[in-house]
Amino acid sequence: xxxxxxxxxxxxxxxxxxxxxxxxxxxxxxxxxxxxxxxxxxxxxxxxxxxxxxxxxxxxxxxxxxxxxxxxxxxxxxxxxxxxxxxxxxxxxxxxxxxxxxxxxxxxxxxxxxxxxxxxxxxxxxxxxxxxxxxxxxxxxxxxxxxxxxxxxxxxxxxxxxxxxxxxxxxxxxxxxxxxxxxxxxxxxxxxxxxxxxxxxxxxxxxxxxxxxxxxxxxxxxxxxxxxxxxxxxxxxxxxxxxxxxxxxxxxxxxxxxxxxxxxxxxxxxxxxxxxxxxxxxxxxxxxxxxxxxxxxxxxxxxxxxxxxxxxxxxxxxxxxxxxxxxxxxxxxxxxxxxxxxxxxxxxxxxxxxxxxxxxxxxxxxxxxxxxxxxxxxxxxxxxxxxxxxxxxxxxxxxxxxxxxxxxxxxxxxxxxxxxxxxxxxxxxxxxxxxxxxxxxxxxxxxxxxxxxxxxxxxxxxxxxxxxxxxxxxxxxxxxxxxxxxxxxxxxxxxxxxxxxxxxxxxxxxxxxxxxxxxxxxxxxxxxxxxxxxxxxxxxxxxxxxxxxxxxxxxxxxxxxxxxxxxxxxxxxxxxxxxxxxxxxxxxxxxx
Amino acid sequence: xxxxxxxxxxxxxxxxxxxxxxxxxxxxxxxxxxxxxxxxxxxxxxxxxxxxxxxxxxxxxxxxxxxxxxxxxxxxxx
Numbered sequence: 001x002x003x004x005x006x007x008x009x010x011x012x013x014x015x016x017x018x019x020x021x022x023x024x025x026x027x028x029x030x031x032x033x034x035x036x037x038x039x040x041x042x043x044x045x046x047x048x049x050x051x052x053x054x055x056x057x058x059x060x061x062x063x064x065x066x067x068x069x070x071x072x073x074x075x076x077x078x079x080x081x082x083x084x085x086x087x088x089x090x091x092x093x094x095x096x097x098x099x100x101x102x103x104x105x106x107x108x109x110x111x112x113x114x115x116x117x118x119x120x121x122x123x124x125x126x127x128x129x130x131x132x133x134x135x136x137x138x139x140x141x142x143x144x145x146x147x148x149x150x151x152x153x154x155x156x157x158x159x160x161x162x163x164x165x166x167x168x169x170x171x172x173x174x175x176x177x178x179x180x181x182x183x184x185x186x187x188x189x190x191x192x193x194x195x196x197x198x199x200x201x202x203x204x205x206x207x208x209x210x211x212x213x214x215x216x217x218x219x220x221x222x223x224x225x226x227x228x229x230x231x232x233x234x235x236x237x238x239x240x241x242x243x244x245x246x247x248x249x250x251x252x253x254x255x256x257x258x259x260x261x262x263x264x265x266x267x268x269x270x271x272x273x274x275x276x277x278x279x280x281x282x283x284x285x286x287x288x289x290x291x292x293x294x295x296x297x298x299x300x301x302x303x304x305x306x307x308x309x310x311x312x313x314x315x316x317x318x319x320x321x322x323x324x325x326x327x328x329x330x331x332x333x334x335x336x337x338x339x340x341x342x343x344x345x346x347x348x349x350x351x352x353x354x355x356x357x358x359x360x361x362x363x364x365x366x367x368x369x370x371x372x373x374x375x376x377x378x379x380x381x382x383x384x385x386x387x388x389x390x391x392x393x394x395x396x397x398x399x400x401x402x403x404x405x406x407x408x409x410x411x412x413x414x415x416x417x418x419x420x421x422x423x424x425x426x427x428x429x430x431x432x433x434x435x436x437x438x439x440x441x442x443x444x445x446x447x448x449x450x451x452x453x454x455x456x457x458x459x460x461x462x463x464x465x466x467x468x469x470x471x472x473x474x475x476x477x478x479x480x481x482x483x484x485x486x487x488x489x490x491x492x493x494x495x496x497x498x499x500x501x502x503x504x505x506x507x508x509x510x511x512x513x514x515x516x517x518x519x520x521x522x523x524x525x526x527x528x529x530x531x532x533x534x535x536x537x538x539x540x541x542x543x544x545x546x547x548x549x550x551x552x553x554x555x556x557x558x559x560x561x562x563x564x565x566x567x568x569x570x571x572x573x574x575x576x577x578x579x580x581x582x583x584x585x586x587x588x589x590x591x592x
Numbered sequence: 593x594x595x596x597x598x599x600x601x602x603x604x605x606x607x608x609x610x611x612x613x614x615x616x617x618x619x620x621x622x623x624x625x626x627x628x629x630x631x632x633x634x635x636x637x638x639x640x641x642x643x644x645x646x647x648x649x650x651x652x653x654x655x656x657x658x659x660x661x662x663x664x665x666x667x668x669x670x
Contacts, residue, residue: 487655513647514644
């Protein structure tokens, strides 16, 4: 996950190992990447979403989904570190995720593909009617942010593509786009596009949560990892959970309805008032907008047009609020400004189209370069958009920048949307495929960004809080080095008696209590990455020496010098700090 | 009483303030320290403006071979 706006502020590893900081390499963070499949050090991150209070961004946490090995992560927005990862059972392609309800009650994750539940070996041509689509509701503890897989709804075996929570008047509902309601299993482009309309599933999650709270649902044996990082022990633990509560939606009458929506809708977006639910029909040139009020009226009037697997289908005409005839092709995603306008990306015609909520007229259109996917207005999927800029994220970049071999970074573009016409003001290549983004004003985050970890709050079992506690402890062929570091030395700085065949754990505590003074640590030939240890933090690096006398003085079998290899701040008198020291001395100001 | 005598009596009373207020304040600013390090020098010791300022000034002084600052005041900024 990267923090930037054309300028990169920070890259935060979530589901991937990250040698810059040692995330996923250090003993403390390896458990973060544990799953029921074992250690999975990468994923395909898709949809970040920021925590909310009363439907407005509050800047406490940001959540993101791993698509490939279904996982949801929570990242702290004061330390900018991944604090928690929860795996999702019964899911395959965790795509309609990770979206946050009005008051951060739940982070919701839907499976892109349906699978047999429980998993079993079965012929794929028996897919129809036998697979299930799991929609996971993960509760969030209001004070700590801790995640708990509260329940999974076992929906019919369609593909659940994207989702968004209701807001304002529709708070308590969640909306999911579906496709392949045909439940085809071959030649998908053809066979899963037979129906003129797929559905948007409207789920009254409050009703289901209440049902589960009152003992509803079925406990099902399964296996999924829950990994939690503790800021005070600076360590993660991984727990394998064995059970999940599943809910059959037909057992909770009045909680789930299908809204017919033309042609494989992709994005499922809800406007800031919560009145309009927008289905972006991939295979349609038009946008379909449903009305929440009309939906409720239709439900109350019991005006159903049949059912699918026991779930009532509402009549298209009864819930339709309007259609945007845009003239573009391949509408994907919609976000909103604070003036009643909506902005939709069109993948095939490569453009952002601005239109008016309520009148459905197109106001403006601007080209993108090229094949745009998501777009993002800060707060543009919340009750309070900050509608000054829109960022469009493209899937193809081609001639936009200097060529860099067959693979290029993809392009994102920023448009000023404060006027009547959108104006392209900046475009920049960004890492990987910029899938989706979340944005908020900097003043929501900057004042509470952490500067140091307090050393006196360090609860790491191997921490040394004063250099005189530094020691080397041998337990058989395991050696634990309790080490402290401060500008400009390690304690201890000479360690003797390490032998080939030993497993050496360096537990390094950074004793700095100064902003932006991390220290690096690495050993020659180490089969893991460097560590970057923040002020007040403890991290552990494992080294298994393989050669005697590697570029170090041989003495009593083995003597080595710890070799910091951090380009940013080398131990000794680091170049960067030398500079700062000179400036520092020149700028001394005396005042009474 | 003469004016000079009054001044001689009142003047030293102001010195009592030394037991409550710092003698001297030093602020050290640099682009790398947008929030400057600072110390207040009291009659009975030195206190950092912020919690870790004394430790951080000592850390910087260390590079140029200076000794640690003497006698911190109270338990702050050890």
